[in-house]
Amino acid sequence: MAGPTKEFWEERFASGNTPWDRGASSPQLALWLRAGLLKPCRILVPGCGSGYEVVDLALAGFEVTGLDYSDEAISRTHRNLEKAGVDATLVQADVLAWEPDRAFDAVYEQTCLCALYPDQWREYADRLHRWLAPGGKLFALFMQWLREGAAEGLIQGPPYHCDINAMRALFAEPRWAWGKPPYPRTEHPAGLAELAVVLARR
Numbered sequence: 001m002a003g004p005t006k007e008f009w010e011e012r013f014a015s016g017n018t019p020w021d022r023g024a025s026s027p028q029l030a031l032w033l034r035a036g037l038l039k040p041c042r043i044l045v046p047g048c049g050s051g052y053e054v055v056d057l058a059l060a061g062f063e064v065t066g067l068d069y070s071d072e073a074i075s076r077t078h079r080n081l082e083k084a085g086v087d088a089t090l091v092q093a094d095v096l097a098w099e100p101d102r103a104f105d106a107v108y109e110q111t112c113l114c115a116l117y118p119d120q121w122r123e124y125a126d127r128l129h130r131w132l133a134p135g136g137k138l139f140a141l142f143m144q145w146l147r148e149g150a151a152e153g154l155i156q157g158p159p160y161h162c163d164i165n166a167m168r169a170l171f172a173e174p175r176w177a178w179g180k181p182p183y184p185r186t187e188h189p190a191g192l193a194e195l196a197v198v199l200a201r202r
């Protein structure tokens, strides 16, 4: 199977080559919390990396599950939870193999989709749908990084560009309900940007 492996991510953490890592939660999380769009509930953070969002959601009173297959990501999240003095459930597993024993009210999806090779997106999107209870919400940050090679059909990443048309096809009506664009754009210190979209699972 093409695309990054667990070993790829372990090496990125070990070598400190983690440009996605802000050292803190995405500012979009605080905006969703302040706007009351994201309220304490049972929430999953797939591909949680260092776990800043896991910690901040736990601090805000959510029942959080952080999911990642990397040893280092799970250790970092564990350490960050300890430092903050809060609890969350941590699961070390492949997002393309794991199944929860109970559905979630919400999923916070930040740079897990764009970390997967596009051939795996359909499988992952189906799982996100299955993992959410009917009426549950997907809080998604869709990575915007269109590379030059795309003009010639090259698939370059990670992160893989999450084109809005591809996202509409992947999270299509009527399984998902979309709000009207334009969507807020979250800039990243590493020069990346994400589109913040809230989808309701039907």
Ligand SMILES: C[S@@+](CC[C@H](N)C(=O)[O-])C[C@H]1O[C@@H](n2cnc3c(N)ncnc32)[C@H](O)[C@@H]1O
Residues within 6 Å of the ligand: 009, 020, 021, 022, 046, 047, 048, 049, 050, 051, 067, 068, 069, 070, 073, 093, 094, 095, 096, 110, 111, 112, 115, 116
């Ligand atoms: C680009 S990092 C993003 C981390 C975090 N979401 C953030 O924004 O800081 C991608 C994360 O997804 C994890 N990951 C990638 N593919 C995965 C898979 N198939 N199953 C579980 N975790 C995966 C990696 O180990 C890594 O921690």
